[in-house]
Amino acid sequence: xxxxxxxxxxxxxRQIPYGRVSTYGAIAQYLGSGxxxxxxxxxxxxxxxxxxxxxxxxxxxxxxxLTGKHHFDGLNTMQQLLKSEGIIVIDNQIQDFQKVVWxxxxxxxxxxxxx
DNA sequence: ATTTTGACGACGT
DNA sequence: GACGTCGCCAAAA
Numbered sequence: 001x002x003x004x005x006x007x008x009x010x011x012x013x014r015q016i017p018y019g020r021v022s023t024y025g026a027i028a029q030y031l032g033s034g035x036x037x038x039x040x041x042x043x044x045x046x047x048x049x050x051x052x053x054x055x056x057x058x059x060x061x062x063x064x065x066l067t068g069k070h071h072f073d074g075l076n077t078m079q080q081l082l083k084s085e086g087i088i089v090i091d092n093q094i095q096d097f098q099k100v101v102w103x104x105x106x107x108x109x110x111x112x113x114x115x
Numbered sequence: 116a117t118t119t120t121g122a123c124g125a126c127g128t
Numbered sequence: 129g130a131c132g133t134c135g136c137c138a139a140a141a
Contacts, residue, residue, distance in 0.1 A: 004138095024123055043139090061123060070122085
């Protein structure tokens with residue numbers, strides 16, 4: 001039996017490289033549940049309870065808007081973290097989003113990563 | 116076990 | 129192209 005859905009989400013989010021972001025839909029799709037995008041976001045909520053740190057700030061919606069920023073400690077915590085990684089965020093919108101987006105299915109497929 | 120939710124996404128208007 | 133509605137899927141109450 002595989003890990004619970006949530007844990008798979010955390011594991012994948014931790015695999016997001018520095019200076020890159022991912023989308024809920026892409027993550028859900030990687031897990032095989034394309035339509036479960038909302039589930040991914042919800043998993044992020046529980047991520048705070050996780051023993052391992054989850055870079056939830058690197059997860060945004062399909063348009064690159066920091067929809068979940070208000071779930072963080074402060075109001076602009078998420079934006080600050082992204083900015084620290086070289087990602088420019090203006091008005092909750094990631095600039096050059098398409099350039100920093102990280103598709104797990106595509107990226108991991110190129111590496112043929114096995115575990 | 117049933118119902119609601121939840122940091123979304125796609126389609127329709 | 130922006131706004132609205134419905135659908136998804138899995139977990140929590």
